[in-house]
Amino acid sequence: MARAADRPLRADAQRNRDKILAAAVRVFTEEGLDAHFERIAKEAGVGSGTLYRNFPTREALIEAAYRNEVARLCDAVPGLLATLPPDEALRAWTRRFIDYATAKLGMAEALRAVVAAGANPYGESREMIQAALSSLLEAGTTAGVFRSDIRPTDMFAALAGVALTSARPEQRGQAERLLDLTVDGLKHLVPRTPER
Structure with a gap:
């Protein structure tokens, strides 16, 4: 039985993940390590819960x-x-x-x-x-x-x-x-x- 982490993401979930990653690069590039998750979520156009569900730690993101x-x-x-x-x-x-x-x-x-x-x-x-x-x-x-x-x-x-x-x-x-x-x-x- 495949684990949830091994299954492909739904199209909308993959789009959210891609938007989060692109926003994270922009924000970490501008603000460095002090970048806030809330700003990244806002830049990506997703809620903080979506960001934390995908990336529970700063290091993971x-x-x-x-x-x-x-x-x-x-x-x-x-x-x-x-x-x-x-x-x-x-x-x-x-x-x-x-x-x-x-x-x-x-x-x-x-x-x-x-x-x-x-x-x-x-x-x-x-x-x-x-x-x-x-x-x-x-x-x-x-x-x-x-x-x-x-x-x-x-x-x-x-x-x-x-x-x-x-x-x-x-x-x-x-x-x-x-x-x-x-x-x-x-x-x-x-x-x-x-x-x-």
Whole structure:
């Protein structure tokens, strides 16, 4: 017999959960660890009881919000590859990565509190992001637009560097330029024919 926690949520319950997680990211990013559950519930358009039923502790909400951000980032890859050429899909995804990094930076204090309480909100996030990058890079290599010598770990390191130096909202222009530079550096260049 399936436990209640193992059963899929009803559509309306899933929508409420998604709204709570999105609101939690916004509020924890703005207010840090001092964010009130009541404000998160109001931002999500749900009652406090709905919030507490889904997330009985602050740590559970913070961890779920962070993991949801990682999942949303990684789950975007198939849709991007289905609608855009590989280089444009990667570029669009890198913008989402910076959005994720900005939210993570804003939630840093809250995430540290979760880690201090003994949880690991980062478990599997690196592997998920590298798998997403692997799909994007493979599509570009197969299409002949990306170099074949760049690994997902290389791209992750480059994106992490951009995020470390330019993830604050006021640095978005610099982040965009660095992302352009990074994606352009992946492109497979046709050797120029020497002039005679």
